[in-house]
Amino acid sequence: MSFTIDLSGRAAIVTGGGQGVGRASCLALAAAGARVVVNDFVADRAAAVAKEIEQAGGSATASPFDVSDYQAVTRAIGAEGIDILVNNAGNAGPAAVDGRGPSVSLGEFADTDPADWERYFAVNLYGVMNCTRAALPHMIGSGGGRIITIVSDAGRVGEPHMAPYAAAKAGAAGFTRAIAREVGRDGITVNNIALATVDTVGLAELARDSPEMRDRIERQLRRYIVPRLGQPDDVSGLVVFLASSAASWITGQTYPVNGGYSVNL
Numbered sequence: 001m002s003f004t005i006d007l008s009g010r011a012a013i014v015t016g017g018g019q020g021v022g023r024a025s026c027l028a029l030a031a032a033g034a035r036v037v038v039n040d041f042v043a044d045r046a047a048a049v050a051k052e053i054e055q056a057g058g059s060a061t062a063s064p065f066d067v068s069d070y071q072a073v074t075r076a077i078g079a080e081g082i083d084i085l086v087n088n089a090g091n092a093g094p095a096a097v098d099g100r101g102p103s104v105s106l107g108e109f110a111d112t113d114p115a116d117w118e119r120y121f122a123v124n125l126y127g128v129m130n131c132t133r134a135a136l137p138h139m140i141g142s143g144g145g146r147i148i149t150i151v152s153d154a155g156r157v158g159e160p161h162m163a164p165y166a167a168a169k170a171g172a173a174g175f176t177r178a179i180a181r182e183v184g185r186d187g188i189t190v191n192n193i194a195l196a197t198v199d200t201v202g203l204a205e206l207a208r209d210s211p212e213m214r215d216r217i218e219r220q221l222r223r224y225i226v227p228r229l230g231q232p233d234d235v236s237g238l239v240v241f242l243a244s245s246a247a248s249w250i251t252g253q254t255y256p257v258n259g260g261y262s263v264n265l
């Protein structure tokens with residue numbers, strides 16, 4: 001007996017696919033046979049991952065746009081006929097959200113300003129809504145599809161000093177559940193993957209400028225049953241599975257990928 005996942009004939013887009021979890025998801029989807037559209041608002045990153053896939057014999061194109069720009073999202077995704085949407089773009093730190101300045105924790109919510117909150121929502125929640133809105137018409141018209149959104153344990157169990165990010169990620173998870181209920185009849189499944197701490201460039205940037213963040217990661221690690229940071233490939237296998245026909249009766253769920261962190265709660 002054997003079991004393989006074959007996504008050939010499927011078109012997938014991974015937002016924020018230029019590095020970290022997004023890049024690993026692009027490579028894994030391509031390895032399973034999907035044609036992959038690599039999105040990232042840093043064009044060079046998207047191009048590099050698309051090239052990596054092509055050089056490995058897969059099929060990929062780069063599609064640089066900002067997921068928070070609804071017009072750009074609609075133009076790019078609408079033109080592609082996407083069967084598999086991986087809403088991965090997002091970040092906990094302002095630097096990666098707007099591409100400028102140091103990555104810093106926002107600190108105590110009581111000290112923040114409403115202007116600080118908006119950019120977390122723009123990418124982590126509205127970005128997910130924009131891409132989902134743009135991808136659904138083709139999925140509905142073609143009789144099926146997969147939407148997978150990368151959320152965070154920060155939004156599931158709460159995380160101090162990250163309240164706006166946690167709120168945006170929890171919002172994305174709630175959005176997913178609502179959409180799952182709307183489109184199940186169309187053969188479209190909609191699920192979340194909730195991550196704890198995964199060793200990526202984004203995490204390194206966040207930790208580099210914040211002793212408090214480094215301390216928090218150390219403390220969290222002590223609570224992981226599998227006592228190490230996650231790696232992007234710890235996530236990509238579940239992305240491919242949820243994208244496959246093997247997962248066609250799984251929808252509206254949030255899957256923790258977190259080394260067993262939340263079982264301690």
Ligand SMILES: NC(=O)c1ccc[n+]([C@@H]2O[C@H](COP(=O)([O-])OP(=O)(O)OC[C@H]3O[C@@H](n4cnc5c(N)ncnc54)[C@H](O)[C@@H]3O)[C@@H](O)[C@H]2O)c1
Pocket residue numbers: 015016017018019020021022039040041042045065066067068087088089090091092096097123127150151152153194195196197198199200201202203
């Ligand atoms: N790494 C972690 O510990 C961790 C934990 C929980 C959740 N997550 C979530 O997992 C996802 C991936 O995280 P990562 O650590 O791989 O991130 P990362 O910062 O390493 O990579 C994210 C990529 O997304 C791109 N991006 C950011 N904003 C964008 C936008 N508006 N439009 C298009 N592209 C954009 C960036 O350029 C970058 O290449 C994110 O949604 C993040 O919030 C990560």
